Amino acid sequence: MHYLKFKREQTGKCNICGKIEKLTWDHVPPKGGQAFNDIEQESIFQYLAGSNGERRYQFSQNGVKYRTICSNCNNALLGAKADPVLNELAADVMLMIKTRLTLPQATIHVKTKPALICKSLLGHMLSATGDFGMSKIDDRYREYVLDEAMIIPKGIKVFYWIYPYMSLKVIRDIAMPRYRGEWSDFSRGGVGMFSILKYPPVGYLATDLNEYEGLHELTQYCGSSLDDEAEIPFRLDVIQPEYWPEAGEDNFVMGGEGLGNGVSARPRSKRK
Numbered sequence: 001m002h003y004l005k006f007k008r009e010q011t012g013k014c015n016i017c018g019k020i021e022k023l024t025w026d027h028v029p030p031k032g033g034q035a036f037n038d039i040e041q042e043s044i045f046q047y048l049a050g051s052n053g054e055r056r057y058q059f060s061q062n063g064v065k066y067r068t069i070c071s072n073c074n075n076a077l078l079g080a081k082a083d084p085v086l087n088e089l090a091a092d093v094m095l096m097i098k099t100r101l102t103l104p105q106a107t108i109h110v111k112t113k114p115a116l117i118c119k120s121l122l123g124h125m126l127s128a129t130g131d132f133g134m135s136k137i138d139d140r141y142r143e144y145v146l147d148e149a150m151i152i153p154k155g156i157k158v159f160y161w162i163y164p165y166m167s168l169k170v171i172r173d174i175a176m177p178r179y180r181g182e183w184s185d186f187s188r189g190g191v192g193m194f195s196i197l198k199y200p201p202v203g204y205l206a207t208d209l210n211e212y213e214g215l216h217e218l219t220q221y222c223g224s225s226l227d228d229e230a231e232i233p234f235r236l237d238v239i240q241p242e243y244w245p246e247a248g249e250d251n252f253v254m255g256g257e258g259l260g261n262g263v264s265a266r267p268r269s270k271r272k
Contacts, residue, residue: 013132014070016077016123016145021070026127028064028170028197030079030120033087035094035200036166036267037063044171044262048247064170064263069127077145081226082120085113093234094201097164106237114221114230115151118158119144121204125195128170129261137173137193137208152222156206159215162234163203165242167266171196173258178209180250191254196246202234205245213245 012023027034040057041064089112096108122141126133137156144153171194178189192209205212221230246253 014073015068015126015129015132016073016142017070018132018142019070021072023067024069024071024074025065025067026069026074026078026124027062028066028124028128029090029168029199030083030087030124031063033083033090033199034063034168037061038268039063039168039265040268041263041265044169044259044264047169047262047264048253050247059268060265064168064265066127066129066261068129068131073123074127078120078123082116082123085116086120088112089117090200090202093162096234097162097201097236107233107235109231109233111229111231113227114218114232115223115226115228118153118219118222119226121158121197122153122156122206125172125197125206128197128263129172129258133173133258135173135258137195141206148226151224151226151228152219153206155208156219157208157210158204158206158218159212160202160204160218160232160234161215162201162236162239163198163242164201164239165198166200167198167242167264169196169198169246169262169264171246171259171262173256174246175254176245176251178212180213180245180248182250194245203240 010022011020014021038061040059042055042057046055089110092110123145126138126141126145140154140156144150174194175191176194177191192207194205194207196205216233218232221232223230245251
């Protein structure tokens, strides 16, 4: 199975706290928040290459998961408080999408706890790499996830958008242009570092850029405590393609070692 690629020794360095502990399986996205679990998976390299030939899939009946974090980080740090909020947001937005025909407005607002959403997202981003990451981005994620007093991550912003597709993308450590379009657009803005997690009904990206393509910023709603609530907006009238933002003729992607741990998954098809 594909997740065996991320099956390290039973005891090792936790990707979040860095302690040598017994490692546990972490579901990405968190267990209970995914619309499908019986999946077919391919590497993010194969997905980005877009081969029209025979594609190699691996299968899992239990979603995408990585054995990279200790039990305390998995169950106490993320699972006890942050993950349920992320899962609840997914359920609430899905309900809104299913009833969108009765909603006259183009923008809906959903009440949630943005700081806990960010804690969950960046924690699972740390999990979704084969080894203990030592990049500056990993250090920023780790500092934020471990420090309960840090409400907003330093040097990182999280953005989000409606993602109404039955597929899952986990993409770590890619560089993309600040501005999409022609080469002149690429060159005027430089590049940013991105990590992306997309699954129905919301897509998320974390970046060191201050803005990206007009997306709503989640981190601006974090407030002053982890339990602060906010009604965050979702635009129902702007639906990006399934492959956005990582692919498309108006963009290019550069990736390092972390990209090799990325996954593209969808419900398992019943082939003859």
